[in-house]
Amino acid sequence: MKTAAAPAEEQIDVSTHYIRDSIRDAIVDRRLAPGTKLSEADVGALFNVSRTLVRGALQALSYEGLVNVEKNRGAFVAYPSPEEARQIFATRRMIEPGILREAAKHMGPSHFQHLRQLLMEEGRLMNERGQTARRAEIKASGDFHLILASMTGNAVMQRFMDELVARSSLVIALYGQSAISSCGHQEHQDIVTAIECGDSDRACHLMIHHIDHIEKDLDMRENKGSDLKEAFRL
Amino acid sequence: MKTAAAPAEEQIDVSTHYIRDSIRDAIVDRRLAPGTKLSEADVGALFNVSRTLVRGALQALSYEGLVNVEKNRGAFVAYPSPEEARQIFATRRMIEPGILREAAKHMGPSHFQHLRQLLMEEGRLMNERGQTARRAEIKASGDFHLILASMTGNAVMQRFMDELVARSSLVIALYGQSAISSCGHQEHQDIVTAIECGDSDRACHLMIHHIDHIEKDLDMRENKGSDLKEAFRL
DNA sequence: ATTGGTGAAATTGTATACGATCGAGTGCTG
DNA sequence: CAGCACTCGATCGTATACAATTTCACCAAT
Structure with missing residues (x-):
């Protein structure tokens, strides 16, 4: 289920909201562990979009407190103290x-x-x-x-x-x-x-x-x- | 106090945060009336930054409920019902x-x-x-x-x-x-x-x-x- | 005079390009 | 061998370019 053999799943209209919701679900469902790095390029590749949209999603998640964005270092799944x-x-x-x-x-x-x-x-x-x-x-x-x-x-x-x-x-x-x-x-x-x-x-x-x-x-x-x-x- | 005769104010490091805070202050202080359109280009010109940063600020403000972003139409100072x-x-x-x-x-x-x-x-x-x-x-x-x-x-x-x-x-x-x-x-x-x-x-x-x-x-x-x-x- | 349609201008949506910063590894030096 | 400076790769920050969409003016027709 990596990338290649995905037959007909590509036709979803992927917007910032879709990416945000997907990541949020993954975090809340614990499929993404706290502290995990969310690289803009990697996430973008996953959803086949540019970093622009990914950045929007990550910024939104950081408002919700689910992601920490550290300047010049990247975004990480929040690791609440x-x-x-x-x-x-x-x-x-x-x-x-x-x-x-x-x-x-x-x-x-x-x-x-x-x-x-x-x-x-x-x-x-x-x-x-x-x-x-x-x-x-x-x-x-x-x-x-x-x-x-x-x-x-x-x-x-x-x-x-x-x-x-x-x-x-x-x-x-x-x-x-x-x-x-x-x-x-x-x-x-x-x-x-x-x-x-x-x-x-x-x-x-x-x-x-x-x-x-x-x-x-x-x-x-x-x-x-x-x-x-x-x-x-x- | 429009634009031109501002002698030495340009050296501020204008980031997304700065823009967001400036706009928020203007809204809360009522210098921006509800419903006012916040065009990305105009705001960008005001702060001498590209639309990229402005968009970030507007997105943040929309999360706070102070701005409504309408798809393909632009951002407006919120007009709460x-x-x-x-x-x-x-x-x-x-x-x-x-x-x-x-x-x-x-x-x-x-x-x-x-x-x-x-x-x-x-x-x-x-x-x-x-x-x-x-x-x-x-x-x-x-x-x-x-x-x-x-x-x-x-x-x-x-x-x-x-x-x-x-x-x-x-x-x-x-x-x-x-x-x-x-x-x-x-x-x-x-x-x-x-x-x-x-x-x-x-x-x-x-x-x-x-x-x-x-x-x-x-x-x-x-x-x-x-x-x-x-x-x-x- | 109002309605409806057409095309240009303006504005937003998304991708890409390029510069800046950080981190890891390398090699030099003491 | 430890320590430090440096370079290189990777990643982020911002600007810009181009595509998509909306808006508005203009004009024709009812």
């Missing part, structure tokens, strides 16, 4: 309760059904084996938070959450240890239940603890087996 | 209480002094006349919220607030009517007092009402004297 990681989770604790309350105002039966369905899927994946199921599970667990955000009907807030969830995924890839705290799934369910009962205070409380748990499950000692170079670069 | 405006303020109501609580944890006497000083300045500007004082007052009133955000020590959150305050400024430029609700200043003071008293709940309450007041002071009927074109563009 422990401090950065803490700030990301702290931010989530600051805003997700607000999202919850706002979302609750807009939710009807169909929304709850949607959420329950997502939780079912999440539970199913949890009991499966394999790399693919693991990835899907992680994605689903992020989607839970994103869908809640979408239920506020607020595009501005949704974009913030998109960024936060994506960066969280990077952090977990870097510092996560246990096989995803399976309590996360239970906590998601509890939150939905609390909302359904109209107990927003309790839902917020649960949400904050949930985020706490995710963060507590990380081992944020510096240098996860890696690069002294990166450690001292900036 | 009433719906967008509502979402911006709704987002602020969702996150600023969280910021307040977090900031309160980190605040010592020096921080309060800093805030009080800002409030003094704000009050002074309020009693001055003239366009310049007005601009400075608007800026100061935004800075109040930004400084609170900075006191969380959280760079991620701070970036979000930067964006929200900048976009709010655009919205106010578009839909604002009264000579800035002078009650805003009083409300800022009350918020600081509440924090100082350790009454975070009250501070949050005040903050939400404060944001409400700002929003209530807008007249968001569509078409502020303008463009059918813009209305149907997207």
